[in-house]
Amino acid sequence: MQSELESQPTIPLEFTGNAKEYFGIWIINILLIIATLGIYSPWAKVRNHRYFYGNTILNGAGFDYLASPIAILKGWAIAAVLLAIYFGFSSILPPLQLAFGIAFLLALPWLVVKAMRFRLHNTAYRNIRFNFAGDYGKAIGIYTGLLVAMPFTLGMIYPFYMHRQTQFIVDNSQYGRSSFKFLARAGDFYAIYMMLLLVFVVITAVIGGIITALAPSIAPLIFGPSADQGAATQQIGMLMQLFLVPLMLSVYLFAFSYTQSRIGNLTWNNLQLDQHRFKSTLTTLGLMGLYLTNILAIIFSLGLATPWAKVRTIRYRIGHLSFMPHGDLDNYVQGLANNTSAIGEQIGDAFDFDIGI
Amino acid sequence: MIKLEAIRYDGKTSAQQSVLLQLVDDIIYVTAPDLNQVYSAADTELTPHLGRLKTQLRFIDGSICEFERNPEIDHALEGFKQSKIEGAAFRLESRLRYIALAVLLTLVTVFALIQFGIPKAAEWIAYRIPIELEAELGEESLAFFSKYMCTESKLDLQRQDALRQQWLARMGYKTLAPAAIHFCNSAQIGPNAFALPGGHIIFTDQLINLAKDDRELLGVFAHELGHVRKRHALRHILQDSATALIMVLITGDIGTISSLSASIPTLLIQTKFSRRFESEADDFAMGFVERQQISAGYLADILQRMEETINSKESSPNSFISTHPLTVQRLKKLRDYHTACLQNRSSDTEGEQPVCGSLPTL
Numbered sequence: 001m002q003s004e005l006e007s008q009p010t011i012p013l014e015f016t017g018n019a020k021e022y023f024g025i026w027i028i029n030i031l032l033i034i035a036t037l038g039i040y041s042p043w044a045k046v047r048n049h050r051y052f053y054g055n056t057i058l059n060g061a062g063f064d065y066l067a068s069p070i071a072i073l074k075g076w077a078i079a080a081v082l083l084a085i086y087f088g089f090s091s092i093l094p095p096l097q098l099a100f101g102i103a104f105l106l107a108l109p110w111l112v113v114k115a116m117r118f119r120l121h122n123t124a125y126r127n128i129r130f131n132f133a134g135d136y137g138k139a140i141g142i143y144t145g146l147l148v149a150m151p152f153t154l155g156m157i158y159p160f161y162m163h164r165q166t167q168f169i170v171d172n173s174q175y176g177r178s179s180f181k182f183l184a185r186a187g188d189f190y191a192i193y194m195m196l197l198l199v200f201v202v203i204t205a206v207i208g209g210i211i212t213a214l215a216p217s218i219a220p221l222i223f224g225p226s227a228d229q230g231a232a233t234q235q236i237g238m239l240m241q242l243f244l245v246p247l248m249l250s251v252y253l254f255a256f257s258y259t260q261s262r263i264g265n266l267t268w269n270n271l272q273l274d275q276h277r278f279k280s281t282l283t284t285l286g287l288m289g290l291y292l293t294n295i296l297a298i299i300f301s302l303g304l305a306t307p308w309a310k311v312r313t314i315r316y317r318i319g320h321l322s323f324m325p326h327g328d329l330d331n332y333v334q335g336l337a338n339n340t341s342a343i344g345e346q347i348g349d350a351f352d353f354d355i356g357i
Numbered sequence: 358m359i360k361l362e363a364i365r366y367d368g369k370t371s372a373q374q375s376v377l378l379q380l381v382d383d384i385i386y387v388t389a390p391d392l393n394q395v396y397s398a399a400d401t402e403l404t405p406h407l408g409r410l411k412t413q414l415r416f417i418d419g420s421i422c423e424f425e426r427n428p429e430i431d432h433a434l435e436g437f438k439q440s441k442i443e444g445a446a447f448r449l450e451s452r453l454r455y456i457a458l459a460v461l462l463t464l465v466t467v468f469a470l471i472q473f474g475i476p477k478a479a480e481w482i483a484y485r486i487p488i489e490l491e492a493e494l495g496e497e498s499l500a501f502f503s504k505y506m507c508t509e510s511k512l513d514l515q516r517q518d519a520l521r522q523q524w525l526a527r528m529g530y531k532t533l534a535p536a537a538i539h540f541c542n543s544a545q546i547g548p549n550a551f552a553l554p555g556g557h558i559i560f561t562d563q564l565i566n567l568a569k570d571d572r573e574l575l576g577v578f579a580h581e582l583g584h585v586r587k588r589h590a591l592r593h594i595l596q597d598s599a600t601a602l603i604m605v606l607i608t609g610d611i612g613t614i615s616s617l618s619a620s621i622p623t624l625l626i627q628t629k630f631s632r633r634f635e636s637e638a639d640d641f642a643m644g645f646v647e648r649q650q651i652s653a654g655y656l657a658d659i660l661q662r663m664e665e666t667i668n669s670k671e672s673s674p675n676s677f678i679s680t681h682p683l684t685v686q687r688l689k690k691l692r693d694y695h696t697a698c699l700q701n702r703s704s705d706t707e708g709e710q711p712v713c714g715s716l717p718t719l
Contacts, residue, residue: 021408024450031459032446034466043442047407054410061364061373062410069442126373127366127421176371303467304460332371334419 010279011325015318016062017055019308025051026307042072052314053123058323066129067122075118075347082347105148109139114347120173131335133179134172142168159189166267175273176332184270192262196255203254207247215239257287268321275326282320290316359433361424365389368419378414378422383436385414387422394420398436405443408450476633479595483588488533488556491591495536495555498590502551502559507543512562520560523571524578527649535585538578540565548663550577552584552638554591567666568659576646576656583641589634632683639687643694653698657691660684 029044046069053063089096113134120130146161163186170182215236261282268280294309361378365387379386383398394416402415412426414437449455510517521538528534536556548564558581560574568574584590643653664684 017408024456025408027456027459027463028446028450030463031449034463043446047405047443047446050405050407051410054407061366064413069440126371127368127419128371302464330370330372334369 009324010322011059012322013318014057015055015311015315016057017051017311017314019311022051022311023307026310039073042069042076045069045072056314056318058125059325059329061126064124064127065122066124067118079347105144106140108147109143110136111347112143113139116169116172125175126332128176128332128334131174132169132172133174134168138168138172159193160186162263163189170267170271174335177335178274178332181272182267182270183272184266188266188270189263192259192266195262196258199258200251200255203251211240211243211247253288253291254284257291258284261287264317276329277324277326279322279324280320282317286316286320359430361430363387363414363422363424365392365420365422368421376422378424380430380433387416394418399438401437403434403437403439405440406447407443476592476596479592480588482595483591486588486591488536488585488588491555492536493555494591494594495553495557498553498555499539499557502553503541506546507541507559507561509542510540510562511542512540512565516565520565520571520574524575527575527645528582533586535582547667549667550581552581552590554594556585558582558585564659564663567662570655572646572651572655573659575649575651576642576653577659579642579645580638580656582645583638584634586641587634587637589638593631593634635683635687636690639691643691647695647698653691653695657688657695660691661688 025047029040029047032040033044046065046067049065049067053065056063086100089100113132113136116132116134120132123130142161142164146157146164149157150161163184166184167182170180173180216232218239220232220235261284264282265280268278271278290313294305294313297305298309359378359380361380363376363378365374365376366372367374374389374392376387376389376392379388380398385396385398385401387394387396396416400417404413404415406412406426411423413421413423415421449459517540524538525534533556535558537558539557539559540562541559542562544563546561546563548567549561550564551559553559558578560577564577565574639656642656646653646656661684
């Protein structure tokens with residue numbers, strides 16, 4: 001089996017879940033969350049994660065999500081209490097809001113580190129766990145430092161921030177005792193965002209120009225002839241406002257799909273574990289089509305198409321991801337035992353944002 | 358005895374191994390050419406059944422065995438440590454009737470939440486936000502009004518001030534006062550009055566001129582004051598925009614809503630206040646005027662005249678007086694209130710006389 005692996009250049013990842021199966025899980029999650037006034041949420045989260053991790057197959061084995069719902073419940077309960085204290089005090093003493101805001105900014109890196117530790121330690125592949133070794137000291141420079149600097153640079157350091165953030169997470173992630181490495185540079189991120197800005201400006205200018213040129217002729221067709229110049233201007237204004245919303249939405253969809261595909265590819269293509277690499281082939285148009293059809297389906301189904309959309313999206317992303325092994329896959333050794341039932345991590349989990357595969 | 362083929366991962370390295378599992382009562386044997394392990398069910402964790410995922414037995418030594426689950430072996434697996442909660446969830450997830458039930462229940466709950474929960478939440482928040490914070494929203498709405506809806510009032514300035522004095526004098530000194538009372542001229546809107554965020558009240562010249570008695574205008578003022586007191590403008594915005602509602606719920610900051618949506622003034626003007634809001638404002642107005650010893654019938658009279666005037670021209674989309682049946686209901690309620698008030702007064706021979714206005718002379 002080993003020699004087969006080494007001679008195969010790429011192994012595609014597979015997603016083996018389906019919408020019908022997941023719909024049942026999803027709707028029962030909602031039912032039980034409503035029926036238990038939210039207490040079932042940790043179990044719902046665990047089942048959701050296990051379903052998607054477990055159906056992601058790499059080289060014949062799936063991924064495991066091992067978190068205990070009780071542990072999550074404890075962490076969330078504490079986080080809820082902290083938030084309640086924050087809201088309670090800040091409404092009584094508004095000046096406290098500023099103090100809390102600053103405290104939150106300082107706590108953010110801590111929460112990110114804790115959430116990553118909880119998530120990675122509870123993820124396993126072939127019964128070897130992942131780990132996160134990042135520490136607060138490194139995190140604060142990135143999450144607090146760069147975030148605070150953001151407005152001062154008018155957002156110009158945003159690609160730099162993205163690079164540093166991804167590098168921090170990847171370089172500190174481990175499988176067994178081996179570390180991941182992030183090979184991309186800040187410049188790669190800048191290239192993507194600069195291109196986006198360029199395309200955005202060009203598209204807005206072109207379409208804006210077309211609408212401005214055509215509006216005076218189209219407005220009377222829709223609103224009827226106008227009495228005077230003032231009314232005509234008003235009509236043109238209304239027409240442009242009418243088109244503005246769908247235009248902005250489309251541009252936003254494009255920008256979002258563009259960054260998701262480019263950044264996604266950049267991240268995976270530059271991820272290295274020992275000598276193994278990944279290959280990601282997401283496309284802007286592919287994602288745009290996916291998101292658009294998802295949104296329409298969800299709206300017209302009153303939300304019931306959400307599980308279908310989720311499965312579809314994961315299947316698309318995983319379908320465009322493959323693994324390029326270079327060497328032995330059987331030699332990964334379990335990391336040193338570290339206890340992550342610590343409350344800090346469970347609280348961090350409450351603030352965990354789904355980065356997604 | 359149950360025999361199963363499984364894949365074993367020993368938890369020490371990432372290598373996999375094909376093994377044979379044998380369950381005999383509550384003992385489990387894991388065997389392979391170079392392996393012979395024995396475990397007890399009580400020490401072994403069984404991962405919950407989820408979709409078609411392979412199930413794992415997680416042993417006390419950190420190794421796991423993964424196999425395909427099927428209904429025949431479920432019975433034999435009962436002795437293992439497993440989550441009752443997730444077991445129950447799986448039974449619900451895999452039966453169509455429970456899924457259908459869940460869909461129904463979810464739709465009903467979400468619908469109820471939207472119909473009742475949102476207005477309640479909007480009300481709860483609105484009362485907790487000081488009206489001063491609505492200032493920015495108010496400014497925007499006023500600007501929209503003067504730009505698109507009406508022009509400068511043609512009313513005599515003295516008349517404007519006299520009315521303002523009249524009305525403000527009637528209010529108790531402790532009560533929430535309107536931020537400002539405006540007059541403006543709009544043939545487009547016709548006779549009407551509006552309560553905007555921030556406590557701004559606007560009367561059209563056409564309404565002032567339609568009144569046959571200043572007591573009628575006091576009634577309208579009382580009605581608009583009701584909108585201000587009950588924070589209807591803000592509640593309207595919050596109810597109609599779930600996004601705005603959620604944002605305000607979380608941040609308590611309504612300044613951002615005005616920047617969030619440039620269409621809020623349009624929303625306020627183009628869509629009517631709900632029946633409920635009009636009813637609340639009417640209730641407030643009725644109590645207010647009768648306490649001033651003025652009949653609620655005056656408000657009813659001008660309401661009726663407004664309806665007739667507006668219906669006689671092409672119906673304006675900007676009217677706050679909505680459909681006929683609703684106005685008829687409101688008129689009846691206002692007049693009945695006055696009648697009931699008089700009856701209470703005459704029938705109550707002992708104790709204090711309830712305050713009531715006298716009938717309007719037509």
